Amino acid sequence: MALLAKIFALLFLLLAVYCAVDPFKHSSIAEFPNFVAHKVEMYPWSELPTERDSKNLLQKSEIKFLNQVQGPESIAFDPLGRGPYTGLADGRIVFWNSQSWTDFAYTSPNRSELCNPQASALAYLKNEHICGRPLGLRFDKKTGDMYICDAYLGLMKVGPEGGLATSLVTEAEGVPLKFTNDLDIDDEGNIYFTDSSITYQRRNFIQLVFSGDNSGRLLKYNPNTKETTVLVRGLQFPNGVSMSKDKSFFIFCEGSLGRLRRYWLKGEKAGESEVFAILPGFPDNVRTNEKGEFWVAVHCRRSIYSYVCGLYPGLRKFLLKFPITAKIQFLLNIGGRLHGVLVKYSPEGKLLQILEDSEGKVVKAASEVEERDGKLWIGSVLMPFVAVYQLE
Numbered sequence: 032m033a034l035l036a037k038i039f040a041l042l043f044l045l046l047a048v049y050c051a052v053d054p055f056k057h058s059s060i061a062e063f064p065n066f067v068a069h070k071v072e073m074y075p076w077s078e079l080p081t082e083r084d085s086k087n088l089l090q091k092s093e094i095k096f097l098n099q100v101q102g103p104e105s106i107a108f109d110p111l112g113r114g115p116y117t118g119l120a121d122g123r124i125v126f127w128n129s130q131s132w133t134d135f136a137y138t139s140p141n142r143s144e145l146c147n148p149q150a151s152a153l154a155y156l157k158n159e160h161i162c163g164r165p166l167g168l169r170f171d172k173k174t175g176d177m178y179i180c181d182a183y184l185g186l187m188k189v190g191p192e193g194g195l196a197t198s199l200v201t202e203a204e205g206v207p208l209k210f211t212n213d214l215d216i217d218d219e220g221n222i223y224f225t226d227s228s229i230t231y232q233r234r235n236f237i238q239l240v241f242s243g244d245n246s247g248r249l250l251k252y253n254p255n256t257k258e259t260t261v262l263v264r265g266l267q268f269p270n271g272v273s274m275s276k277d278k279s280f281f282i283f284c285e286g287s288l289g290r291l292r293r294y295w296l297k298g299e300k301a302g303e304s305e306v307f308a309i310l311p312g313f314p315d316n317v318r319t320n321e322k323g324e325f326w327v328a329v330h331c332r333r334s335i336y337s338y339v340c341g342l343y344p345g346l347r348k349f350l351l352k353f354p355i356t357a358k359i360q361f362l363l364n365i366g367g368r369l370h371g372v373l374v375k376y377s378p379e380g381k382l383l384q385i386l387e388d389s390e391g392k393v394v395k396a397a398s399e400v401e402e403r404d405g406k407l408w409i410g411s412v413l414m415p416f417v418a419v420y421q422l423e
């Protein structure tokens with residue numbers, strides 16, 4: 032027995048040394064010499080919502096436009112109700128004219144054959160800085176202008192006729208935007224938007240998730256003064272942004288912590304923010320429906336694995352040094368397989384509805400959900416289609 036114990040101890044030591052040194056650069060963070068694992072202070076399990084959609088209702092979604100749209104993140108309709116419009120993995124923003132998809136706008140002036148069709152949404156990652164990668168899309172209802180968060184090119188705007196978008200913001204406080212993600216607009220035309228990290232670009236979103244990076248920012252752009260201000264800093268993967276129906280506050284998603292935060296624009300608490308809801312998992316985008324309720328696309332449910340890894344950054348870094356690809360590490364993190372989760376909250380932050388495809392049969396992943404005329408339009412950076420769910 033003693034010998035066996037010694038052998039195990041030795042093997043463990045060798046493994047620890049191997050992982051610390053990673054001599055063959057096989058680990059998922061080998062290319063990130065400055066990788067830092069930050070603590071992610073998640074809520075205790077007892078505070079997580081326990082609701083589940085045991086019927087897997089999302090599996091009833093219709094798959095639309097299969098292989099016509101790759102990685103459609105944001106779904107937007109214009110002020111005349113036409114659309115949807117969506118931003119794709121190849122950098123185009125396209126428009127559904129109710130018969131076919133047509134090109135509407137671009138964010139990069141440098142598009143080339145590098146942006147031609149690829150086999151999967153992930154295959155575009157390496158050229159995203161050349162082709163552009165439009166994420167959040169919103170129309171200004173008064174002017175018909177479309178505002179765009181391009182992950183690489185910053186906050187942009189394009190007129191109702193489309194074409195090449197104009198750059199509005201590429202830095203704040205002298206620090207370049209590195210991963211511009213989502214936005215919304217208030218009645219005065221101010222834009223509230225997120226820069227998910229000043230360290231990691233979108234193509235390294237997996238490492239951003241692994242690190243618990245806390246350099247994300249919530250920003251405001253004033254179109255009259257053309258000034259950009261930082262409203263909240265030190266955020267861990269801030270993502271979706273959506274105004275409340277009465278425009279007294281907006282909600283933004285904190286991706287790594289798995290919660291929604293409310294930022295007050297009006298009233299006594301204007302300029303302050305607070306926790307709005309604790310989510311069952313890690314959110315991507317949030318969108319407000321006509322009733323003022325918030326639909327949240329949850330990237331995946333929180334697993335014991337991601338919870339423990341969040342709380343113990345040293346352990347996380349150790350595990351990340353194993354000779355395991357980033358893809359597999361990522362799958363471990365999200366509970367083994369891609370699957371879609373949508374959650375709806377009342378304007379007061381009460382959980383109202385949850386829709387899931389826990390097996391990932393139809394909706395493998397959800398980045399954004401837009402409710403319109405009794406239907407949910409579901410986009411995802413990983414899917415080659417838009418899923419449409421008919422509400423009761």
Ligand SMILES: *[C@@H]1O[C@H](CO)[C@@H](O)[C@H](O)[C@H]1NC(C)=O
Binds near residue numbers: 141160161
């Ligand atoms: C487009 O390419 C030019 C020339 O290489 C470069 O200077 C410019 O920064 C690029 N623009 C963008 C938005 O990437």
